[in-house]
Amino acid sequence: MSVSRRATLLRRAAVAAAALGLIAACGSGGGSTSSGDGRLELWTFLDPNSPDDPRGQALRTVVDGFNESQDEVEVTIRNINYAKIDSEVVRATASGQGPDLVNVYSAQLATHVDAGTVLPLDDYAADYLAQIGDDLIFPLEGVRFGGSVMSIPWETRAWLLWYRKDLLDAAGLPVPATLDELASTAGALAASGAAQTGLAIGFSDQGLGADFVEKFIPLTWGFGGEILDEDGTAAFDDDAGVQALEYLRRLHEAGAFGDEVLNMAADDVIQSVTAGTVAMAIEGSYRVGAARSGEGIGENLQTVPVPSRTPGEPLPTAVAGQTMAIGANADDPEAAWTFIEYYTSEESQALFAEAGVLPVRASVYDTPEFDALPNADELRSWRDYVVDHGRPQPVSSRFNELSAALVGVGQQTVFRDEDPREALTGVAEQYDSAAR
Amino acid sequence: MTVKSPEAPPVREHRPVPAVQARRRPSTRPRLLPYGLLLPAVVVVAVVSVFPIVFALNLSLHETRFTQLEDFVGLDNYAAILGSSAGWASIGRSLIYVVASLALAIPMSLGIAHLLNRPARFRLVFRALILMPWVISQTVAALLWRWLLNADYGPLGLGDVAGTRIDVFADPVQAMAALILVNVWISYPLATILCLAALQTIPAELEEASDVDGAGPFTRFRRITLPMMAPTLFVVAILLTLLYFNMVTLVLTFTAGGPFGATQLVSLDAFNESFSFFNLGLGAAYSVILFVFNIVFGAAYIKLIRSEGDG
Structure with a gap:
């Protein structure tokens, strides 16, 4: 190889190295995605x-x-x-x-x-x-x-009891006014064949169990408990948390939902409500408009506050x-x-x-x-x-982790008869230990 | 006759070395040139391959707070995984997933490659059709099969099979089986194409000679086809093993680890810990464990290839 050829190669290598360095420098540059030009x-x-x-x-x-x-x-x-x-x-x-x-x-x-x-x-x-x-x-x-x-809120939402008015009417059932009635009505809807699932609660791991946790939180409140203490430690493993899980188990035993909800996340629940295979659900107010726009749904989809144990007194709703x-x-x-x-x-x-x-x-x-x-x-x-x-809604920087763990507890206690207190205590200890 | 004394050998004239040569000799440029030319490639490999591995190793030895590296914790993150029943359960499920998928995908690919290698009408069309699952993204494949297998509205009608409802996603064993089948479905085309290419390199004369010797199809396959395809099959096994151990998107979209944690694999743990829970140190430890499994399986295959070659 001639000297001049080698020199050319070296020059090219130097230019390539410089270009590589430049690319790297550009990649590690500071500043936001905005270009600073307004x-x-x-x-x-x-x-x-x-x-x-x-x-x-x-x-x-x-x-x-x-x-x-x-x-x-x-x-x-x-x-x-x-x-x-x-x-x-x-x-x-x-x-x-x-x-x-x-x-x-x-x-x-x-x-x-x-x-x-x-x-x-x-x-x-x-x-x-x-x-x-x-x-x-x-x-x-x-x-x-x-x-x-x-941050500044620009939207608020509540979790409501959604029900298919046409399906309840067809079964001759009134809108439930208490948690007991919710269980019996949902069971009756499924038993009558008016819908495959009387009341759907998503127990799927999809979405880190968000659909399940959105129900577990107000139910725990409704039974007088808290999810997190003021200092941020777990509080859901008390009597109220256990009662919330026992209520969900009772819904399962009453036939309100079957194993199919293990495969349901919020999107699946809503699709099933619009398809008419689910008669009732507890979902967010922000999704009602989109669900009603489905073919043949319209005003057949109605909402009321989620009932509590006491007639006329709604369950608290998480505000997010x-x-x-x-x-x-x-x-x-x-x-x-x-x-x-x-x-x-x-x-x-x-x-x-x-x-x-x-x-x-x-x-x-x-x-x-x-x-x-x-x-x-x-x-x-x-x-x-x-x-x-x-x-x-309870806030924690470890909320995703907590949510994923809680849906696991929900699956084990509702469908596999695991002891709710033991399961909740395990998750609470894990959560507190990780938070420390 | 006079004897002449032998002439002294001519003394070579020591001419002064030209100034240019004197400067060139001590120069290191020619010796460094190859390294200089290699440098860009080395830098690229280091940045693309080595740096992430070292970075992940380092992360796994530290406590992390979101993307920030905090205290050095040694092997604590590994102890958290390997010291818990949940960690070993994830490892066990990953092994089941990988081994079962390999056990299905490789024989299936070999069989389909054999069929595609036979002269038949529309062979090219079949080859194109076989490749289709490969070009579908894992997300789309997962959503497609979630729909197909849905007991409520899936077109396969699993809600009523002779009066029995088959809810694949509600049963731990069925969910894992379905995940393995879908995994095989999206990955067999790659293996099939590689097997087909290897089959086409087997000389026809060998098969003809075995026919003349009276070998049946099974003997021919065992004595000729399989030995000649062995190197390709090992490569396929390595590729698929890496793919299966590291699979996240399909698992996340198809079952998200459920039900009852039945499809919670190490790859999903690594993803969730890193990007859903922001425990990057623990997530990196899961990744390193996966990396070790990949190395162990890869090394085992390579050893087998070498022993085949020696044999």
């Missing part, structure tokens, strides 16, 4: 292009409205599957590539706070919160950590919802806050209400636009349930 990236589970989810279309309208109102700031949307968004935000933020704005479900906010993916809003939100005051029906304790508000936060990597937090103010304004709330979202601001329920909604009265009844019987 663009803010919003990461959300909502798909603005979804033809099926009216919330996505409302999001698009709100973001477009904000962008039109701004000269120097533009919000772009990045849609991420709801099962992945939290871990993606944690990983991206750790590498300096996190979003400017992030939609966080209130039950996951503790995880984000612990991971340092969101900024405290004290510097921005104090005036705003003082201004709206009692207008916010979402309990602020659910988004306050260490004395700081970490979607919130908007400023990402820890945000280049321009002030601009991000301007968007959050716009996103949670009365006008935007009214747009989301049209999409079946329960607004977090009380004043929205009294506007003429709200009155014009076809289900305004129903939405108001849900609001009343939230205000009168709502409790912030």
Whole structure:
């Protein structure tokens, strides 16, 4: 090989190495996903292009409205599957590539706070919160950590008893008014063949057992217990937690549901309700609109507050919802806050209400636009349930782990007759030990 | 006659070394050039392969808080897994899953490759059809089979099989069996194609000679086909073993580890601990255990290949 050829090769190798270094440097660069030119990236589970989810279309309208109102700031949307968004935000933020704005479900906010993916809003939100005051029906304790508000709720939800009116009517059964009646009615519906499953509760491991835990929490409250103590230690392994599991076992024994629910997560339950194979379920208010849009469903799907042991006294409902936060990597937090103010304004709330979202601001329920909604009265009844019987959903940065463990306990105690107290105690000890 | 004294050998003239050569000789450039040329490849391999392994090993020896490395805890994360019945149960289920899948996938692929190797009409069409499961993503395959096997609305009608309801996802044994079958369904095309390629390299003369010698199909398969395909089969076994041990998406979407934890595999534990519960240290320990299994199985196959070769 000639000297000149070798020199050329060496030069090329040096250029390649330099290019590699440059690529590596670019990859490890700091800053958020925004380019610093007034663009803010919003990461959300909502798909603005979804033809099926009216919330996505409302999001698009709100973001477009904000962008039109701004000269120097533009919000772009990045849609991420709801099962992945939290871990993606944690990983991206750790590498300096996190979003400017992030939609966080209130039950996951503790995880984000612990991971340092969101900024405290004290510097921005104090005036705003003082201004709206009692207008916010979402309990602020659910988004306050260490004395700081970490995100602003824009949606609230309650868990309601869904029932197929047509199926209950066909079976000649009334809407249950107590937990005992719920068991007997669900058993009767299944026995009569009106539906395959009288009352569906998802016991699947899919979604880390979220559907099961969403029922276990209010039932435990209803029997006088707590999920977590004020210091964050497990409290669900007391008599109330045991009674909640025993009640679920009683539902199984009454024929309210069979082994088929072991394969059901929330989505499966809702699909089965719309298909008419499930007559009743306890699901979120935020899914009612989409479920009713199914063919032949419409007003056959009705909701009432979940009954308790006492007639006329509903079971407490967990209050949770979607919130908007400023990402820890945000280049321009002030601009991000301007968007959050716009996103949670009365006008935007009214747009989301049209999409079946329960607004977090009380004043929205009294506007003429709200009155014009076809289900305004129903939405108001849900609001009343939230205000009168709502409790912030327990929050913990280890909630996913707890949820996955609790559904395992549910499966073992309801379907395999394992001792509920022993199973709950095991999970509680594991949870407390891991938290320490 | 005069005798001449022999001439002294000519003394070689020591010419001064040109200045250019004097400078070149001590230069290390020619000796370093090969290393320089190799460097980019070494860097890429180190970044892509070695760094993640070392990183995972390091993670597994530390306590972690989300993505932050905290205290060094030695082998505590491994002790948490290997010192618990749940950890060993996951390992046992992973072994069942991998071994059962291999036991089904390899013979099945070999059989299908044999059929595809025979002259037949529409052979190309069959080959394309056989490949189809391979091009389907694991998520889609899992959702497809969840729908097919659903006892309530699945088209296979498992809700009423001669008056019996077969709820695959409610029974631990059936759920694991279904998971293995779906796993085989999405992975057999790869093995089939490799087996088919190996079959086509077997000289026709050998088979003709065995015919002349009166060997039946079974003897021919045992004495000619199988020995000649052995290296390919071992490669297939290695590839599938790696694929099966590391499988997450299919398991997560198909059963998510249930019911009753019956399909909770080590790969799923690694995923959940790392990305659902953010216990990266523990998740990394699960990954390293998987890595060790892959190494052990791979080494065993390679040893078998060598012993076959020696034999």
